[in-house]
Amino acid sequence: MNVLIVEDHPLISNAYENALEHVSSNGTGLEFNINKVTNCDDAYYKIKNASKNQAIDIVFLDIKLPPSKDREIISGEDLGVKIRLLLPRTKIIIVTTYNDNYRMNSIFKSVDPDGFLIKNDLSPNELILAIESVIEGDPYYSKSVVRLMRKQTSNNFMIDDIDRKLLYELSRGTKMNELPEIIPLSKAAIERRKRLLKEIFNLGTKSSDRDLLQVAEQKGFI
């Protein structure tokens, strides 16, 4: 099987290698042909080449990566989208340190990875387990990812992408004046959404933005 490891830390890519070795020596009989790249440009190049003969089976994808020189691909997420587009049958395992809920949510939507691993949750055994599971065709998600998804489903139908974006921006400390430039809504409409969000989270009208963000964070939206 052809494996592409997109990871800028050699220590981590070595760990993947080790894990893959473990999998092959575990009696599955699989042979892995491993390619390692450390930045977006190289990764994109490999993906483009591979698409002609469908030669990549599994991609280990880090999210935080040195961006491409033309700045078109700035993260593993963008790469993931490209892979999905060019190599629809390639299995993508995202391994990231991010457990920022908003970011995870967005990655889920855009990339729909086969494996989603949070580095901190990960132990060698779990990594092996995840690889085996993905090769067999079952998706594998880290514990915290599963927890997050469960939390979100309860409120999902009430909170749309714009709400998420709004919460995210607020949590980053973006000022109300700047919001209309980021979110395609007027200031008044944004205020209204904020009020609605407070209602959804059962907060009083007098509650501050800080309260809102606190609850949103607890509920896993940011």
Added chain:
Amino acid sequence: MHRIASLQRNEKNFVSSEINYIEALSLLEILGESNIIKKRKAYVYSNLGMVFDELKQYEKSIKYYNLSLKIKRGLQGDNQKSIFISYNNLGNTFKHSGQLDKAIKMYAIVLNDKVFIKKNPALYAIVLDNYADALYLSKNHERLPELYLKALRICDSVNATYRVIIIHQHLAEFYDYKKQKDSALYHGYKAKEISEQFYKDDLLKSLLVLSKIETDSTAVKYYEAYINLNDSILREERLERNKFARIQFETDQYIKETKRLSTQNILISVISGILVLVLGLLYFIRVQRSKNKALKFSSEQEKANQEIYRLMLQQHTKQEEGRLQERHRIAEDLHDSVLGKLFGTRMGMGFLDLKGNKGTLEKHKRYIEDLQDIEREVRDISHALKKENELSKTSFQSILEAYLDKQSDIGGFSYVFKKDTDVNLEQLNEHTRVEIYRMIQEAIQNIIKHAKADTIVISFSLKENVLEIKVKDNGMGFDANKNYKGIGLKNIASRVSKLRGSHQITSNLNKGTELNIHIPI
């Protein structure tokens, strides 16, 4: 004016007297209607009547007497006597003008008032005499000379010697008319005798009467004496008149001088008034200018204050930004680099195919787990650093807290910063924020300098659009009743008043001080 006129009347300068009286009258007219003025007026009218009587313009005289009477009747107080005098005068005028029956009627009015007569025997005698004379002139001799004699008796009894002359004259005339020469002569001499002590006028009359009564040489002698006396009187009168003229002239000059002086006075006062005005204006301008200057200065100070605050804010923002950037960088580094490397190391160690006894392997596994914990910790730290970043504020509150941090280090106290959630310090305008900052600064300075407190509580709350700021310490306090006003407290008071707020200070010795500031917003 009316004094002059009276003098002139006595000295027989009747025409001038009339003019002066009229002038006096017009002056009184201006003065209005008070009782005293009315009295004066009546008096002047009465005198005018007398003057016209002497000038033999009887109609006018009667008119003035009537006017006087009218006023006297309208006067307050007891004017009975003066009214009767007027009646008597009126009677005299009628008598002189030949309207004898009218004169008799006038006298009779007075004589019929018995009560009055008893009180004023002198006047009674005069009127009685006049009455008798009027009767004599009207050739009604029935009750004569008894009436004369009665009048004479009364006069003697009240010592009205002057009047006695006239009565004697009248008696002399009467007896002469009745051809009782002895009695006539007796009374004539008596009149002369008495009148010699008094006025020349009456002496003259007495002489005239005597000359008429006496026959032959004595008559001629008396007549000559009469003429002599008359001449001397005329001379005297002329002299008097000259005197009057001189007095008038001197008075005129005096008046002129007064006028000159008064114009000078007016001139001086006008000039000095203008001078005072100019000086006042100059002073006013000076004061205004200095006020303007003070105002300008204070507004400049205000501007400078705001500028300082702005710079402070800017500085603070920059500092904060730098701090945040640095934090961010550390967070990123921890997250991306350190965490990644730790993870890689952990994984690498995990995949090592270690050989050893079971205990060692177990330990190895536990170390790897510890490593994972460390990773989690590092990640949490990184997140915390970033979160602080998200919620950090480059704000008034952080400036206040920064100030308090610094002061608490210097002053060796701990502080608690409380703020109700509905208080939004950032929404206050810059001016208010500067003032609040300064007031808290003053309060803290006071506490450091005097209170020796170890805990300070600063709280902000909002009640009906009034911001309440409380600065409370647990220091030694002071007697707030003693009107203790240091410059710090004064500054606070002036700043509070600038914001149209109010403040109270409550302090208990050894229990601490509490400063309450209320600012409407």
